[in-house]
Amino acid sequence: MKRRSYGRDAGLTLRMLFTTGLLGLLYVFFGLVLVYFLNVGIAPMIILLGILAFVQYYTSDRLALLAAGAKVVERDQAPDLHDMVERLCGMADLPKPKIAVMDTPVPNAFATGRSPKHAAVCVTTGLWHRLEPREIEGVLAHELSHIANRDVLTMTIASFFATLAAFITRWFLWSGMFGGFGGSNRDNNNGPPVWLIVIAVSIVVYAISFILIRALSRYREYAADRGSALITGAPEYLMSALQKISSQMTLIPQQDLRQVQGMNAFFIIPARARTMASELFLDHPPLEKRMAALAKIAREMGRPVS
Amino acid sequence: MGLRDALFGRKKLSEPRDDRLFALATAAVTLETELGLTTAGKAAVTFKPLSSGDFTRVDTDVESLIKAAGRSAGSEIERKSDSYGFEWLIVHDDDLEDQVTAVHAVAQELTDQGFGAQLLAAPFLFKGYQHPVYWIYGFKRGAFWPFIPTGDGQNRDNAEELELKAKLEKELPVEQDLTRWLALFDAPL
Numbered sequence: 001m002k003r004r005s006y007g008r009d010a011g012l013t014l015r016m017l018f019t020t021g022l023l024g025l026l027y028v029f030f031g032l033v034l035v036y037f038l039n040v041g042i043a044p045m046i047i048l049l050g051i052l053a054f055v056q057y058y059t060s061d062r063l064a065l066l067a068a069g070a071k072v073v074e075r076d077q078a079p080d081l082h083d084m085v086e087r088l089c090g091m092a093d094l095p096k097p098k099i100a101v102m103d104t105p106v107p108n109a110f111a112t113g114r115s116p117k118h119a120a121v122c123v124t125t126g127l128w129h130r131l132e133p134r135e136i137e138g139v140l141a142h143e144l145s146h147i148a149n150r151d152v153l154t155m156t157i158a159s160f161f162a163t164l165a166a167f168i169t170r171w172f173l174w175s176g177m178f179g180g181f182g183g184s185n186r187d188n189n190n191g192p193p194v195w196l197i198v199i200a201v202s203i204v205v206y207a208i209s210f211i212l213i214r215a216l217s218r219y220r221e222y223a224a225d226r227g228s229a230l231i232t233g234a235p236e237y238l239m240s241a242l243q244k245i246s247s248q249m250t251l252i253p254q255q256d257l258r259q260v261q262g263m264n265a266f267f268i269i270p271a272r273a274r275t276m277a278s279e280l281f282l283d284h285p286p287l288e289k290r291m292a293a294l295a296k297i298a299r300e301m302g303r304p305v306s
Numbered sequence: 307m308g309l310r311d312a313l314f315g316r317k318k319l320s321e322p323r324d325d326r327l328f329a330l331a332t333a334a335v336t337l338e339t340e341l342g343l344t345t346a347g348k349a350a351v352t353f354k355p356l357s358s359g360d361f362t363r364v365d366t367d368v369e370s371l372i373k374a375a376g377r378s379a380g381s382e383i384e385r386k387s388d389s390y391g392f393e394w395l396i397v398h399d400d401d402l403e404d405q406v407t408a409v410h411a412v413a414q415e416l417t418d419q420g421f422g423a424q425l426l427a428a429p430f431l432f433k434g435y436q437h438p439v440y441w442i443y444g445f446k447r448g449a450f451w452p453f454i455p456t457g458d459g460q461n462r463d464n465a466e467e468l469e470l471k472a473k474l475e476k477e478l479p480v481e482q483d484l485t486r487w488l489a490l491f492d493a494p495l
Contacts, residue, residue: 013314079460093320093446095485107364150312223315233356301358
């Protein structure tokens, strides 16, 4: 008997496809504008940024752990954590990632790494101490799903041209301030100057891609939540874990929040000192929506969760 | 699978591969004559239960089915759950082939009912060395790997495990990727 898998979400797939498509179109347009107006002047910058992005992508596991101040722990230092991750990897058919612990009372977790073979999962001591084992399992499975879905790769590619646009904007504003406009004064006589067009296009591309990337990031959170439900077979534990984590996030002092704020894109629930105005600019979906999506999966599995 | 997973996220767990399970029964002779390993009369199959009504029903069916099959083969079936939320069906039988058959039956039944993706692994316990030796079959991988816990803390005898891999590679599908050699330290066997 072939069973339809739980957590299928045609709407989510469609939205992901739509967002990725839009982002692709936007970047093609951006690329065409650059090539058309600047010929080869922009090539060194693209190459430089490409190298930067590649290095970042290549060292993402070590870099993120370093930035978070997390320490990789071996089996004898955290046997239970290792056992738990190993079994979940067995279920998800993933190689075992490096396991790291971050010493902070804020309960949270993140995953990083360019491929399943070069990945790391990090949990905070707060998560380990404040949550029940099955809840921790739900969180770990969410992070493993990020690894399985290759989210670091996807987001690196998705934000490459956005970074380029931001760079160009700044570069031209700088050189504009100091006179010469990068030697691009071919058609100064008629129409608006080239640098103005390029800046305008860069700003627009950056703004639109910012929103699209955030949307993509939110969709991938939903996908990882779904993955967690599949791996653990029990979405209700992830739900209670999210509830606990988010309620703890608001209790902790400002000091800690600022310290970890740079890591937001990776965290299961971002640390935020104040709530932002609109969902459009968030990299994580609001808790209520995640809960609703998980409750839907739980319903599909046959046990209603209120 | 790869690109689709990356674009849209995984939508299901991989299905089990139980086709290579019987290779262990075939390798039994080599295990005994060349390596001095004989079955300790115990094997198990472990899976992750789903918190769904559907699964609970199938689960009970599988258990009673396998118990009935066990009685006719002369093996005893025991059920346990562990602290990680995995369920274990343990087969007590002195014959390795009966153990393999029983494990295969559980896997087959779960797969037939559509819950094959919940299967994790099937450890077979052997004796003959200083420490207990497990040959673990990973359902996602379709391969075996050795697991030798030394009993002091969470240590495993990697040297011995690698030697077993080298010696048995030709007869048994052994998992080549060492990062997949899942440990089962508190296996309730």
